[in-house]
Amino acid sequence: MSVRNWDDLVSHGNVRGRRDAMAILEAGLRAADPYDNVCELVRVEGDRLLVGNPAFDPLDSPWSGVDTYDLSNIGHIWVFGAGKGVQRVGQALEDILGDRLTGGHIVDKKSSDPVYLKRIEVTLGSHPVPDEDCVRGGQRILEMTESLAANDLVFSVGSSGFSSLLTLPAPGVSLEDVQRTVYMMQIERGAPTGDLSPIRNHLDLLKGGQLAARFLPARAIHLLAKDPRPWRELVYQNTWVHTFPDCSTFADAVANLKAWDAWDEAPESVRAWLTRADPAYETVKPERYIQFPHRIFCVFHREEGVWSSPRKKAEELGYRTVLLATGLSVEASQAGRYIASIAKTIESKGQPFEPPVALITGGEMLVTVGQEVGIGGRNQEWALSAALSIAGSRRIVMGAVDTDGTDGPGAQYVPEAGDVPTLAGGIVDGYTVAEAREHGIDLREALRHHDTTPPLLALNSGILATQSTGLQDLGVVLVMGDEE
Numbered sequence: 001m002s003v004r005n006w007d008d009l010v011s012h013g014n015v016r017g018r019r020d021a022m023a024i025l026e027a028g029l030r031a032a033d034p035y036d037n038v039c040e041l042v043r044v045e046g047d048r049l050l051v052g053n054p055a056f057d058p059l060d061s062p063w064s065g066v067d068t069y070d071l072s073n074i075g076h077i078w079v080f081g082a083g084k085g086v087q088r089v090g091q092a093l094e095d096i097l098g099d100r101l102t103g104g105h106i107v108d109k110k111s112s113d114p115v116y117l118k119r120i121e122v123t124l125g126s127h128p129v130p131d132e133d134c135v136r137g138g139q140r141i142l143e144m145t146e147s148l149a150a151n152d153l154v155f156s157v158g159s160s161g162f163s164s165l166l167t168l169p170a171p172g173v174s175l176e177d178v179q180r181t182v183y184m185m186q187i188e189r190g191a192p193t194g195d196l197s198p199i200r201n202h203l204d205l206l207k208g209g210q211l212a213a214r215f216l217p218a219r220a221i222h223l224l225a226k227d228p229r230p231w232r233e234l235v236y237q238n239t240w241v242h243t244f245p246d247c248s249t250f251a252d253a254v255a256n257l258k259a260w261d262a263w264d265e266a267p268e269s270v271r272a273w274l275t276r277a278d279p280a281y282e283t284v285k286p287e288r289y290i291q292f293p294h295r296i297f298c299v300f301h302r303e304e305g306v307w308s309s310p311r312k313k314a315e316e317l318g319y320r321t322v323l324l325a326t327g328l329s330v331e332a333s334q335a336g337r338y339i340a341s342i343a344k345t346i347e348s349k350g351q352p353f354e355p356p357v358a359l360i361t362g363g364e365m366l367v368t369v370g371q372e373v374g375i376g377g378r379n380q381e382w383a384l385s386a387a388l389s390i391a392g393s394r395r396i397v398m399g400a401v402d403t404d405g406t407d408g409p410g411a412q413y414v415p416e417a418g419d420v421p422t423l424a425g426g427i428v429d430g431y432t433v434a435e436a437r438e439h440g441i442d443l444r445e446a447l448r449h450h451d452t453t454p455p456l457l458a459l460n461s462g463i464l465a466t467q468s469t470g471l472q473d474l475g476v477v478l479v480m481g482d483e484e
Contacts, residue, residue: 002026003424004464012460013431014480017397020317021427021476022463024310024358025399028474029424029465031309032085032403034159034225034299038092041223041297042155044100047071049153051221056297058231063295067221071100075151078218079104079120080141080211081243082166083159084127084404085469087113089223089299090120093155105144106157107137107165111406111422113467128409129182130167135175138168138206145214152218156211156243159225159469160404163197163240168205170273170281177267178203184262190368192329195256197239198248201283202274208239208246208283212292219293225469227300234296235286244296245289250277300471307360310476314358319478321358328363328473332378333385333447335365336398339477340389343396346479355395355482361475367408367450374451375420377408379473380462383426384443384452393430395480401425401463404470408453424465425473426456435459 003009003026010018043050052066077100079093086106094101094117105121110133115122123137148154169178181199185191201208212220222243224234238244253274257263263271311321324342328335339361346353353359365378379400386398401407401424408422436443441455456462 002466003029004466005460008460009427009463013435014394014397014429017395017429017478017480018427020319021397021399021478023317024313024476025401025425025427025463025474027313028307028310028403029401029405029468032471033088033468035088035092037299037301038089038223039096041299042093042096044071044096049074051295055301056299057228058234058296058298059228061231061296067295069153073151074153075149076102077153077155078102078144078148079106079155079157080145080215081157082107082137082162083157083225083469084109084161084165084406085467086157086159086225087115087117087122088468089157089159089225090117090122094119105137105140107134109161109165109406109467111467125165125167126409127161127164128186129179130164130175132175134165134167135169138166141211142168142206142214148215148218150217154215154218154220156215156220156222157225158223158241158243161470162242163193163200163207166206166211166242170203170205173203173269173273177269180267181270184265185260187369188371189260189262190331190366191260192366193240193364195260198252198256201239201246201248202250202253203270207242208248209242209244209289210284212243212289212294213284216292222294222296224296224298225300226298226471228298231296235289245286246283247286248283250274250282307362307474310360310474311358314360314476319356319358320353321360322353324359324361326362328361328365330365332365332367332381336382336385337389339475340386340396340398343390343398343477343479344393347393347395355479357479359477361477362472365473369450372450374449375454376450376452377402377423377425379407379425379475380423380452380456381447381450382475383428383461384447384455387428387432388443390428390430391433395430397427397429397478397480398476399425399427399463400473400475401465402470403468403472403474405465405467420453421464423453423456423462425463426452427461427463432459432461
């Protein structure tokens, strides 16, 4: 994972602060690359396949240790799954297993990155609202899993974006109706993933553990591109990892649509399917799932997280580091303004922290778009709203990225925009507003229409990065010392 336009980003404004902020952000982007960790988890020694590493076990998992497989007794080895950046997990498995890997199919997010896997088929689909390619990928996975045998071994891979990219609508529910439902909830209303997941799960043939059930009778090794979570949380409280069981029901799906005042606007087929609540199509529950032959691993070290590497880099650069927040789940523009006010207090009063200081934030922010159609993302909104608050400052620099390298849907909903790249996020300083004024750019208008990518690109403040799996949004706020 690397920033592609580094030189442009640090060529203007608070150059020293931008260099430091970008070094910290890039440390976070690189920490979200799962390749090396998969190589620590999965190893081949002669005719033996070794899978296991205590650093990647779910917390308090009832199963631990290294599983050893005699490769001469394994029929086929397959890889299936979906999520943003899962090609990096697939590439590690291809390199480890070589010609022992039969093949498989994964669905990754459309971006400027090419398909580069050799043995595993790849479909590129849209996120956060699924498209026809997502369905095509889901159908291909379904086809390939129909012939699995008991002596086969399946590696499943999953990461952020799993729920959009893995899509195969239930009978009688069209893709268009799924798209409308997802757009209405997540884009227009700004519903968090936790509220949307029960709805999506119950409109689909592969979500909510149903993908894991398709692997039977083969043994499955589930690789989740996240840092280790409690085993009970993954198995008994999950709604979004579709190789794990689902704790939600049809009734939850209906309740969530009504809670967001979206039931009456939902497509008729969606309301009919959820009301029918056919038990034959209920998602997989923990009691059934734990009988499946499987192991679960999270492919990031416990000590890594999205903020550990950035904090280390900030300290190397001479900043005191403060982990300000790890679970931001609020409107991105409001978060940007609020955190900017904290930075200004530090700058002017030395409270609650004495500069030079680096504030680190993490989470999954929200953007409620309503009827607007712009090109942007939540980290970009965070950055531009912050820029308005820190205008004129000589010592504050603020930047934020989605650690998967793709912030928001990009130009997915604005086809007439042409070839506009999907940014990872944005970086701003006290000079950004003045630079925008010189270019005739109205930042408030851009935020009003959720059209943040064009101004960030025009100001050489939009961060372009290679795609990988995502851990969280990562925000970095530097308040430099008086001598800067």
